Amino acid sequence: MSDRRIRVRFAPSPTGPLHLGGVRTALYNYLFAKKMGGDFILRIEDTDQNRFVPGAEGYIIESLKWAGLNFSEGPGVGGKYGPYRQSERKEMYRQYADQLVENGNAYYAFDTNEELEEMRERMTKAGMSSPKYDHITREYMKNSLSLPKDEVEQRLKNGEHYVIRIKIPRNEEIKLHDVIRGWVTVKSAELDDKVLFKSDGMPTYHLANVVDDYLMQISHVIRGEEWLPSAPTHVLLYRYLGWEEVMPKFAHLPLILKPDGNGKLSKRDGDRLGFPVFTLNWNDPVSGELSSGYREAGYLPEAYINILAMLGWHPSDNKELFSMDELVESFTLERVSKSGAKFDFEKAKWYNHQYLKTKDNAYLANEFKPTLANYDVEVSDEYLQKVCGLIKEKATFLKDFWSLGSYFFLRPMHYDESVIAKKWDANCPAFFTAVNEKFKTTANFTAAELQVIYEQTATEMNLKPGNYMQLFRVLISGQAAGPAVWEMVEVIGKTETNIRIETAIEKFGVIGISVS
RNA sequence: GGUCCGUUCGUCUAGGGGUUAGGACCUCAGAUUUUCAUUCUGGUAACACGGGUUCGAUUCCCGUACGGACUACCA
Numbered sequence: 121m122s123d124r125r126i127r128v129r130f131a132p133s134p135t136g137p138l139h140l141g142g143v144r145t146a147l148y149n150y151l152f153a154k155k156m157g158g159d160f161i162l163r164i165e166d167t168d169q170n171r172f173v174p175g176a177e178g179y180i181i182e183s184l185k186w187a188g189l190n191f192s193e194g195p196g197v198g199g200k201y202g203p204y205r206q207s208e209r210k211e212m213y214r215q216y217a218d219q220l221v222e223n224g225n226a227y228y229a230f231d232t233n234e235e236l237e238e239m240r241e242r243m244t245k246a247g248m249s250s251p252k253y254d255h256i257t258r259e260y261m262k263n264s265l266s267l268p269k270d271e272v273e274q275r276l277k278n279g280e281h282y283v284i285r286i287k288i289p290r291n292e293e294i295k296l297h298d299v300i301r302g303w304v305t306v307k308s309a310e311l312d313d314k315v316l317f318k319s320d321g322m323p324t325y326h327l328a329n330v331v332d333d334y335l336m337q338i339s340h341v342i343r344g345e346e347w348l349p350s351a352p353t354h355v356l357l358y359r360y361l362g363w364e365e366v367m368p369k370f371a372h373l374p375l376i377l378k379p380d381g382n383g384k385l386s387k388r389d390g391d392r393l394g395f396p397v398f399t400l401n402w403n404d405p406v407s408g409e410l411s412s413g414y415r416e417a418g419y420l421p422e423a424y425i426n427i428l429a430m431l432g433w434h435p436s437d438n439k440e441l442f443s444m445d446e447l448v449e450s451f452t453l454e455r456v457s458k459s460g461a462k463f464d465f466e467k468a469k470w471y472n473h474q475y476l477k478t479k480d481n482a483y484l485a486n487e488f489k490p491t492l493a494n495y496d497v498e499v500s501d502e503y504l505q506k507v508c509g510l511i512k513e514k515a516t517f518l519k520d521f522w523s524l525g526s527y528f529f530l531r532p533m534h535y536d537e538s539v540i541a542k543k544w545d546a547n548c549p550a551f552f553t554a555v556n557e558k559f560k561t562t563a564n565f566t567a568a569e570l571q572v573i574y575e576q577t578a579t580e581m582n583l584k585p586g587n588y589m590q591l592f593r594v595l596i597s598g599q600a601a602g603p604a605v606w607e608m609v610e611v612i613g614k615t616e617t618n619i620r621i622e623t624a625i626e627k628f629g630v631i632g633i634s635v636s
Numbered sequence: 637g638g639u640c641c642g643u644u645c646g647u648c649u650a651g652g653g654g655u656u657a658g659g660a661c662c663u664c665a666g667a668u669u670u671u672c673a674u675u676c677u678g679g680u681a682a683c684a685c686g687g688g689u690u691c692g693a694u695u696c697c698c699g700u701a702c703g704g705a706c707u708a709c710c711a
Contacts, residue, residue, distance in 0.1 A: 305640095329711090344705090348706080459641090462648075463647090515673085593671065601673070
């Protein structure tokens with residue numbers, strides 16, 4: 121069994137957009153598969169026809185694709201264990217449910233919702249803390265264990281609605297090994313007789329999951345912690361179906377929690393705190409509500425992956441920046457943490473910045489172009505690339521490029537008032553004019569040369585260069601902050617710089633009117 | 637309520653019976669004889685609590701507290 125091929129699956133249900141946590145689960149599955157030279161499979165768990173949301177499956181696939189989590193088997197790509205939608209596997213499950221009934225490990229139950237509700241109420245009133253359909257209560261319910269055989273047959277013959285429930289043993293210890301958490305032991309008396317097969321002819325998660333994992337030869341089940349409580353039931357299912365030998369290994373991942381306060385991260389938190397919780401924008405077909413996604417918010421897929429990877433997993437050293445290949449290289453399930461992680465949006469932004477500034481200028485220029493077109497700006501590729509090279513150092517997102525660097529394309533409309541008010545003095549017109557004249561005549565319009573000219577001029581006029589630096593920046597760009605001044609001026613170019621200096625001197629005049 | 641899982645700086649975490657408990661984000665201070673959202677340097681800041689075990693526990697064990705998940709003919 122140790123030489124078994126590693127096969128893992130990401131198995132979302134198509135009930136809505138993919139949450140951060142979902143992508144992280146997919147990522148860990150992917151990393152583990154790649155690391156082990158195995159297969160990463162996508163399986164759509166759409167056994168609940170009532171919760172089906174149109175577009176959700178396509179959304180999930182597009183999300184995975186964007187994030188670079190390519191699956192080798194699944195809807196759309198096929199594979200020899202297909203189909204990969206549970207709704208298309210419907211006929212496969214019944215026989216296993218029947219087998220369980222035949223072997224006495226499951227039974228028919230005819231109870232209506234009202235009857236189940238009644239039972240729970242009754243038990244609650246009787247002081248039972250957690251009413252459940254179990255080895256005690258099933259005695260009083262309508263099922264093939266409590267009813268006479270001929271009545272059961274009659275009911276089946278009449279086509280009465282029924283479900284098939286697992287028969288949990290009365291008093292057993294169920295042990296399961298979790299790769300992340302170690303041994304977990306549960307007493308069977310705490311479990312309930314879960315429905316395996318619904319009256320609509322579909323299996324529930326529990327049956328479908330076990331059957332499909334077996335049929336698809338899944339070696340490791342890597343899923344969210346919310347499944348841990350039902351894992352013992354799954355173990356029993358493998359046993360009763362005779363598949364214990366090839367039962368997958370389990371790894372239950374910790375949850376991603378709200379940044380503030382307590383609890384699981386939800387879409388509401390994102391709305392409240394101003395960050396996306398989904399991968400892509402999602403337009404809910406039912407409510408019409410639009411939710412923002414990381415892709416549209418300006419995140420680079422590499423950054424998104426890196427953020428998610430570090431949320432619940434950590435290498436033994438202090439390395440924080442990982443490419444997908446590096447993650448594959450160092451990932452192990454053993455190093456996944458046990459406790460939930462609060463999502464930190466500030467750190468997420470930091471990650472994006474880290475990746476953004478390593479992007480080459482040609483790529484950024486290309487991505488930035490459409491924005492420029494919106495403003496009717498036309499510049500050469502060469503110029504645009506230089507600009508990108510300067511502003512990427514300051515930017516968190518590509519979409520910030522315009523607000524950060526519009527002055528590279530348009531003359532300033534406004535000047536930072538506080539800087540003008542604070543720094544402009546009677547020496548300014550003469551000083552800036554002198555600097556400008558020298559700029560006009562220099563044959564070498566480079567950052568280094570410009571700085572020399574500027575400083576010499578100041579010294580000659582008995583002025584402190586530092587006093588007018590920020591002011592100079594504002595004259596050129598209108599903004600108080602930005603890239604290194606001289607590099608900025610070099611890129612903007614001689615002619616344009618001359619014009620901007622002259623315009624500003626004219627505007628602020630001899631005395632340095634306080635603006636406005 | 638019950639069952640299960642968890643608990644190291646504000647946050648993500650490394651570490652592990654004897655450490656100045658390390659890194660990153662955030663924050664603060666200095667630097668880049670100019671700004672800054674970049675970069676650099678430095679600082680503040682943590683082993684939930686109580687019992688054991690031990691020469692010694694943050695590390696192992698047990699309790700308590702707190703947090704989370706689950707408790708559907710949903711996944």
